[in-house]
Amino acid sequence: MQEKKKIIKEKLEKERDMLLEELRDMGKLNPETGEWEATPEELDFPHSDQNDMADRFEDFESKSSMLKTLEPRLQNILKAIKGLNRESFGKCEVCKKDIEMARLEANPAARTCKQHLEK
Ligand SMILES: [Zn+2]
Structure with missing residues:
Protein backbone atom coordinates (compact mmCIF):
# COMPACT_ATOMS: atom_id res chain seq x y z
CA MET A 1 0.00 0.00 0.00
CA GLN A 2 2.87 2.40 0.70
CA GLU A 3 4.09 2.03 -2.86
CA LYS A 4 0.60 2.59 -4.28
CA LYS A 5 0.19 5.61 -2.10
CA LYS A 6 3.45 7.06 -3.34
CA ILE A 7 2.50 6.63 -6.98
CA ILE A 8 -0.89 8.22 -6.48
CA LYS A 9 0.55 11.05 -4.43
CA GLU A 10 3.03 11.89 -7.16
CA LYS A 11 0.29 11.78 -9.77
CA LEU A 12 -1.94 14.07 -7.72
CA GLU A 13 0.86 16.51 -7.02
CA LYS A 14 1.65 16.70 -10.72
CA GLU A 15 -2.00 17.39 -11.48
CA ARG A 16 -2.12 20.00 -8.75
CA ASP A 17 0.93 21.79 -10.15
CA MET A 18 -0.51 21.76 -13.66
CA LEU A 19 -3.78 23.19 -12.44
CA LEU A 20 -2.00 25.84 -10.42
CA GLU A 21 -0.07 26.85 -13.50
CA GLU A 22 -3.29 27.19 -15.49
CA LEU A 23 -4.90 29.16 -12.71
CA ARG A 24 -1.94 31.49 -12.44
CA ASP A 25 -2.14 32.11 -16.17
CA MET A 26 -5.62 33.49 -15.82
CA GLY A 27 -5.84 34.98 -12.42
CA LYS A 28 -4.50 35.25 -8.97
CA LEU A 29 -5.44 33.94 -5.58
CA ASN A 30 -7.08 36.51 -3.38
CA PRO A 31 -5.54 35.84 0.02
CA GLU A 32 -8.50 37.44 1.78
CA THR A 33 -11.23 35.27 0.27
CA GLY A 34 -9.10 32.26 -0.67
CA GLU A 35 -10.67 32.45 -4.13
CA TRP A 36 -9.11 32.76 -7.55
CA GLU A 37 -9.91 35.97 -9.38
CA ALA A 38 -9.38 36.70 -13.04
CA THR A 39 -6.78 39.31 -13.82
CA PRO A 40 -7.90 41.83 -16.43
CA GLU A 41 -5.56 42.29 -19.34
CA GLU A 42 -3.15 45.16 -18.96
CA LEU A 43 -4.06 48.38 -20.71
CA ASP A 44 -1.72 48.93 -23.63
CA PHE A 45 -2.54 52.58 -23.87
CA PRO A 46 -4.61 54.83 -21.67
CA HIS A 47 -7.28 55.88 -24.18
CA SER A 48 -8.64 52.65 -25.57
CA ASP A 49 -11.82 52.70 -27.63
CA GLN A 50 -15.13 50.95 -27.03
CA ASN A 51 -14.14 47.82 -28.94
CA ASP A 52 -11.06 47.36 -26.85
CA MET A 53 -13.10 47.70 -23.73
CA ALA A 54 -15.55 45.07 -24.96
CA ASP A 55 -12.73 42.69 -25.88
CA ARG A 56 -11.15 43.08 -22.54
CA PHE A 57 -14.42 42.53 -20.77
CA GLU A 58 -15.00 39.38 -22.80
CA ASP A 59 -11.52 38.15 -22.00
CA PHE A 60 -12.08 38.81 -18.33
CA GLU A 61 -15.40 36.99 -18.41
CA SER A 62 -13.96 33.91 -20.10
CA LYS A 63 -11.06 33.83 -17.67
CA SER A 64 -13.50 34.08 -14.79
CA SER A 65 -15.55 31.16 -16.02
CA MET A 66 -12.42 29.08 -16.65
CA LEU A 67 -11.28 29.77 -13.12
CA LYS A 68 -14.66 28.67 -11.84
CA THR A 69 -14.26 25.27 -13.51
CA LEU A 70 -10.64 24.82 -12.55
CA GLU A 71 -10.95 25.78 -8.92
CA PRO A 72 -13.21 22.91 -7.81
CA ARG A 73 -10.84 20.52 -9.58
CA LEU A 74 -7.96 21.94 -7.60
CA GLN A 75 -9.94 21.65 -4.38
CA ASN A 76 -10.71 18.00 -5.16
CA ILE A 77 -7.06 17.26 -5.74
CA LEU A 78 -6.01 19.00 -2.55
CA LYS A 79 -8.64 17.03 -0.68
CA ALA A 80 -7.47 13.79 -2.28
CA ILE A 81 -3.86 14.52 -1.30
CA LYS A 82 -4.98 15.08 2.28
CA GLY A 83 -7.03 11.89 2.12
CA LEU A 84 -3.88 9.89 1.39
CA ASN A 85 -2.97 10.31 5.02
CA ARG A 86 -6.13 8.58 6.19
ZN1 LIG B 1 -15.14 -4.27 -1.07
Whole structure:
Protein backbone atom coordinates (compact mmCIF):
# COMPACT_ATOMS: atom_id res chain seq x y z
CA MET A 1 0.00 0.00 0.00
CA GLN A 2 2.87 2.40 0.70
CA GLU A 3 4.09 2.03 -2.86
CA LYS A 4 0.60 2.59 -4.28
CA LYS A 5 0.19 5.61 -2.10
CA LYS A 6 3.45 7.06 -3.34
CA ILE A 7 2.50 6.63 -6.98
CA ILE A 8 -0.89 8.22 -6.48
CA LYS A 9 0.55 11.05 -4.43
CA GLU A 10 3.03 11.89 -7.16
CA LYS A 11 0.29 11.78 -9.77
CA LEU A 12 -1.94 14.07 -7.72
CA GLU A 13 0.86 16.51 -7.02
CA LYS A 14 1.65 16.70 -10.72
CA GLU A 15 -2.00 17.39 -11.48
CA ARG A 16 -2.12 20.00 -8.75
CA ASP A 17 0.93 21.79 -10.15
CA MET A 18 -0.51 21.76 -13.66
CA LEU A 19 -3.78 23.19 -12.44
CA LEU A 20 -2.00 25.84 -10.42
CA GLU A 21 -0.07 26.85 -13.50
CA GLU A 22 -3.29 27.19 -15.49
CA LEU A 23 -4.90 29.16 -12.71
CA ARG A 24 -1.94 31.49 -12.44
CA ASP A 25 -2.14 32.11 -16.17
CA MET A 26 -5.62 33.49 -15.82
CA GLY A 27 -5.84 34.98 -12.42
CA LYS A 28 -4.50 35.25 -8.97
CA LEU A 29 -5.44 33.94 -5.58
CA ASN A 30 -7.08 36.51 -3.38
CA PRO A 31 -5.54 35.84 0.02
CA GLU A 32 -8.50 37.44 1.78
CA THR A 33 -11.23 35.27 0.27
CA GLY A 34 -9.10 32.26 -0.67
CA GLU A 35 -10.67 32.45 -4.13
CA TRP A 36 -9.11 32.76 -7.55
CA GLU A 37 -9.91 35.97 -9.38
CA ALA A 38 -9.38 36.70 -13.04
CA THR A 39 -6.78 39.31 -13.82
CA PRO A 40 -7.90 41.83 -16.43
CA GLU A 41 -5.56 42.29 -19.34
CA GLU A 42 -3.15 45.16 -18.96
CA LEU A 43 -4.06 48.38 -20.71
CA ASP A 44 -1.72 48.93 -23.63
CA PHE A 45 -2.54 52.58 -23.87
CA PRO A 46 -4.61 54.83 -21.67
CA HIS A 47 -7.28 55.88 -24.18
CA SER A 48 -8.64 52.65 -25.57
CA ASP A 49 -11.82 52.70 -27.63
CA GLN A 50 -15.13 50.95 -27.03
CA ASN A 51 -14.14 47.82 -28.94
CA ASP A 52 -11.06 47.36 -26.85
CA MET A 53 -13.10 47.70 -23.73
CA ALA A 54 -15.55 45.07 -24.96
CA ASP A 55 -12.73 42.69 -25.88
CA ARG A 56 -11.15 43.08 -22.54
CA PHE A 57 -14.42 42.53 -20.77
CA GLU A 58 -15.00 39.38 -22.80
CA ASP A 59 -11.52 38.15 -22.00
CA PHE A 60 -12.08 38.81 -18.33
CA GLU A 61 -15.40 36.99 -18.41
CA SER A 62 -13.96 33.91 -20.10
CA LYS A 63 -11.06 33.83 -17.67
CA SER A 64 -13.50 34.08 -14.79
CA SER A 65 -15.55 31.16 -16.02
CA MET A 66 -12.42 29.08 -16.65
CA LEU A 67 -11.28 29.77 -13.12
CA LYS A 68 -14.66 28.67 -11.84
CA THR A 69 -14.26 25.27 -13.51
CA LEU A 70 -10.64 24.82 -12.55
CA GLU A 71 -10.95 25.78 -8.92
CA PRO A 72 -13.21 22.91 -7.81
CA ARG A 73 -10.84 20.52 -9.58
CA LEU A 74 -7.96 21.94 -7.60
CA GLN A 75 -9.94 21.65 -4.38
CA ASN A 76 -10.71 18.00 -5.16
CA ILE A 77 -7.06 17.26 -5.74
CA LEU A 78 -6.01 19.00 -2.55
CA LYS A 79 -8.64 17.03 -0.68
CA ALA A 80 -7.47 13.79 -2.28
CA ILE A 81 -3.86 14.52 -1.30
CA LYS A 82 -4.98 15.08 2.28
CA GLY A 83 -7.03 11.89 2.12
CA LEU A 84 -3.88 9.89 1.39
CA ASN A 85 -2.97 10.31 5.02
CA ARG A 86 -6.13 8.58 6.19
CA GLU A 87 -5.38 5.31 7.88
CA SER A 88 -8.13 3.68 5.86
CA PHE A 89 -6.73 4.91 2.55
CA GLY A 90 -6.93 2.28 -0.18
CA LYS A 91 -9.04 -0.10 1.88
CA CYS A 92 -12.61 -0.96 1.00
CA GLU A 93 -15.00 0.21 3.68
CA VAL A 94 -17.20 -2.81 3.12
CA CYS A 95 -14.86 -5.79 2.78
CA LYS A 96 -11.65 -4.16 4.13
CA LYS A 97 -9.65 -5.45 1.18
CA ASP A 98 -7.27 -3.34 -0.87
CA ILE A 99 -8.99 -1.23 -3.48
CA GLU A 100 -7.89 -1.91 -7.07
CA MET A 101 -5.03 0.33 -8.18
CA ALA A 102 -6.82 1.36 -11.38
CA ARG A 103 -9.77 2.51 -9.33
CA LEU A 104 -7.61 4.47 -6.94
CA GLU A 105 -5.80 6.12 -9.77
CA ALA A 106 -9.07 7.19 -11.33
CA ASN A 107 -10.50 8.29 -8.02
CA PRO A 108 -8.03 8.55 -5.14
CA ALA A 109 -10.88 9.38 -2.80
CA ALA A 110 -12.56 6.02 -3.45
CA ARG A 111 -13.63 4.31 -0.26
CA THR A 112 -14.78 0.99 -1.65
CA CYS A 113 -13.50 -1.63 -4.05
CA LYS A 114 -15.10 -2.14 -7.47
CA GLN A 115 -17.32 -4.83 -6.08
CA HIS A 116 -18.74 -2.52 -3.45
CA LEU A 117 -18.98 0.64 -5.54
CA GLU A 118 -20.81 3.37 -3.69
CA LYS A 119 -24.08 4.06 -5.44
ZN1 LIG B 1 -15.14 -4.27 -1.07
